[in-house]
Amino acid sequence: MMAEPTEIQSILGLDVSRDTVTLCDGRRHTVTVANEADALRAALQPYQGTTTLAVCEATGGYEDILLGVLLELAIPAHRADPAKVKAYIASFGKRAKNDPIDARWLSRYGRDRATTLPRWQPADPTQQKLELLVARRLDLVAMRVQEQNRLKAPRSRLIADNIRDHLAELERHIEALNAEIDTLVGESRDLALRAQQLRSVPGVGPVLAPLLLAVIPELGTLNRRQVASLAGVAPHPKDSGKANWHRSTTGGRRQIRPALFIAALAACRGNNGLATAYKALLKAAKPKRVALTAIMRKIITIANARVRDAVRHQNEIGQINA
Template sequence: MNSEICAEKMFVGVDVSKLTLDVFFPHKGERFKLANSEADVHEFCLRLKKEKRLLMVVMEATGGYETLLQSQLAKHKIEAAVVNPRQVRDFAKGVGSDAKTDSIDAQLISRFAAVVQPQPTAVKSEHEQKHAALVTRRNQLLELINQENNRLQQSWDDDAKQSIREVLEVLKKQLKSIDSQLAGLLATDLRNQRTIEILQSVKGIGPVTISTFIAELPELGTLNRGEVAKLVGVAPINRDSGTKSGKRFTGGGRGQVRRVLYMAAIVAVRHNAMIKAFYQHLKAKGKASKVAIVACMRKLLTIVNVLVKTNQLWQNKMSD
């Protein structure tokens, strides 16, 4: 009986902040705090290994503060998943918990993971971490450029306009520099070389999309089409209640991936014969342009996911 209980996976919830980690052990109902430091995280990993049971450490994405914990868990071969904070908050509301304290957050993360059963998050190499940092910075620059363009349209003063134009020039130069660096990282990424070659072969998929997939979607090729579509946020979700059936919608998921996938789908509709035919078929059926483009995003994502998965299966077969 005891062996059966120990065989059940335990989801350890960790609420991550810049300086501390708040931990919840569900099987003991135990909560404790440790420093987000290499020494404390190392000791935490050793304690986890002594549990002698299947477990997964689950934490929210925090923009980088979770990196130390995730990397140390990988070194100790302990499963870990980094989950979307919004999904945890939505789950908290769904179970009637609105309290916002660190210890409760850790418990909620554990409870969320036990219900959702998240997939382990792939750990990025140093090369991939740099790639991810540049992809993030590129998105920040695009947001800044958009903000400055809006200010330029709203400004009436010539001097203010000139100042905005000068800032825009600097931002665009930085964007060009980031794009150049990303292209260089793609060219020297030996770990993902075959995946990059496959993505480059798909019309509509350019260097920015490839960089974003490498940095923000390492699960590509490891999930089925429904799972990867849900992860990115392009899977249609039903909004039904009782006998009423509402419209399906998309949302959530990884916003950065979804944004570049949208642009890739726009290009693919013009230059990718398969996506172009699919788009025209949807339009002929009376689908709105926006709905058709989202469907094309899903189709394009499915294509690259299948290609990458097929290659991975072939490589595994050859290594055997």
């Protein structure tokens, strides 16, 4: 059983690269081992059964072997946001960087924030596959936009046929991914239920629904302010003394905001409550940009509430049947 935050006595900083992992247990001494399961298992075995918290950074997948070994040894772990760690180090005015130094900083970061750091948990395999498929689809759509722009360029006439062939190939791959995503969602009872609730929200179509499921798996467990902040549509104050600056929507998970904008445009053209709210905002002399942002925020908060209610109802039925 993993130790609770209050039980943590020591912090293990782990700097991960493609080939190696550097460990620091809070002292100046560090050790570097191969980023392989056997080597990591041998290096981490002494910490099994102790009140140790392991802290590493997200590295695009190179940390997966390490996290798997930590889970196997029942050592609690936190996968840190690299931007937060970087800001933490910068707050001390330090610039030196190499693997041992980074491992020591990760250990210190964990020591200072051990009681508030969320513990890493392995992702559900279906959810993980959905995230990969949706991310790949986003990549291909971005490539398609690039190629479409190149096709319009005045000097692209000599290579126009090549670009069109690539666009056709990209379209085939995108359609194949769409079919695979639909199949994956349909085969999962939980994902299918969530997708059904998302599709019931005006403006949310077959592209945005799986995107929300993949990028904000927390949907249904957050309050309206939290989900708006994650989607990047929460107005954040920017005040100081007597100055009250215009509140702007910043941050959030970058994949969501552009898709929500398209959803808001679609919803505002329909015959629904969101379109009525949009017209009311315009009638109140709100700029179109502000009104559309408000609709984006309504879409994500409604989606969150509907998923929450549907999951709660499903759980209640499950308890009754049990």
